[in-house]
Amino acid sequence: DTGVSQDPRHKITKRGQNVTFRCDPISEHNRLYWYRQTLGQGPEFLTYFQNEAQLEKSRLLSDRFSAERPKGSFSTLEIQRTEQGDSAMYLCASSLEVKGETQYFGPGTRLLVL
Amino acid sequence: AQKVTQAQTEISVVEKEDVTLDCVYETRDTTYYLFWYKQPPSGELVFLIRRNSFDEQNEISGRYSWNFQKSTSSFNFTITASQVVDSAVYFCALSELTNSGYALNFGKGTSLLVTP
Numbered sequence: 001d002t003g004v005s006q007d008p009r010h011k012i013t014k015r016g017q018n019v020t021f022r023c024d025p026i027s028e029h030n031r032l033y034w035y036r037q038t039l040g041q042g043p044e045f046l047t048y049f050q051n052e053a054q055l056e057k058s059r060l061l062s063d064r065f066s067a068e069r070p071k072g073s074f075s076t077l078e079i080q081r082t083e084q085g086d087s088a089m090y091l092c093a094s095s096l097e098v099k100g101e102t103q104y105f106g107p108g109t110r111l112l113v114l
Numbered sequence: 115a116q117k118v119t120q121a122q123t124e125i126s127v128v129e130k131e132d133v134t135l136d137c138v139y140e141t142r143d144t145t146y147y148l149f150w151y152k153q154p155p156s157g158e159l160v161f162l163i164r165r166n167s168f169d170e171q172n173e174i175s176g177r178y179s180w181n182f183q184k185s186t187s188s189f190n191f192t193i194t195a196s197q198v199v200d201s202a203v204y205f206c207a208l209s210e211l212t213n214s215g216y217a218l219n220f221g222k223g224t225s226l227l228v229t230p
Contacts, residue, residue: 031215033215033217033218035218040222040223041222041223042118042205042207042220042221042222042223043159043205043218043220044220045214045217045218045219048214048215048217050215055213055215056213056214056215056217058213059214059217089157091159093159093218095216099145099147099211099216100145100146100147100164100166100209100216101216102149102161102164103161103216103218104161105151105158105159105160105161106158107156107157107158108157108158110157
């Protein structure tokens with residue numbers, strides 16, 4: 001299967017701990033997006049990369065959130081000092097570099113902060 | 115401001131009924147893109163369709179059809195002869211070029227339940 005993959009699929013952590021999620025995009029896709037989805041809502045954009053460059057990060061929810069894509073392939077999203085309000089589904093999507101490109105989503109990482 | 119409105123929060127139909135999911139969007143751009151995604155209980159968002167703002171032709175794919183009307187800023191989705199496997203949350207999304215690239219603005223979704 002050559003779709004977008006995310007790891008882990010589920011994460012339970014205690015408040016105050018740091019967590020890191022990984023996303024592996026479709027191999028030929030050079031754009032990568034992170035979204036957050038809370039219960040009963042649509043996904044909410046967080047940040048995106050074109051190759052290894054992070055072109056927009058002002059929508060990250062706080063300075064506790066950071067993302068990297070060091071070699072323009074996989075990406076990581078880290079949340080430091082987690083809070084209960086961070087509990088959500090974190091979705092990754094990838095796309096080709098074309099106008100209005102279709103984004104293909106991974107299965108998501110469901111985070112629960114106790 | 116909400117750019118994509120899906121006024122129907124939940125819809126319940128009996129198998130074989132037709133059902134239409136509404137989507138109204140807001141944009142000042144002349145170039146934009148509209149999408150529908152399906153999110154089954156497993157959680158993964160599945161791409162269904164992409165339309166650009168210059169292509170107002172309606173599209174049919176099997177039991178699925180889409181009605182794009184720029185005059186009313188709507189992009190509605192109809193499932194004909196619904197099946198239990200159609201039960202999912204359906205999201206409409208708008209994409210336009212911003213500082214966030216072509217990041218998707220999603221509606222809140224419509225939860226569709228198809229019962230036997």
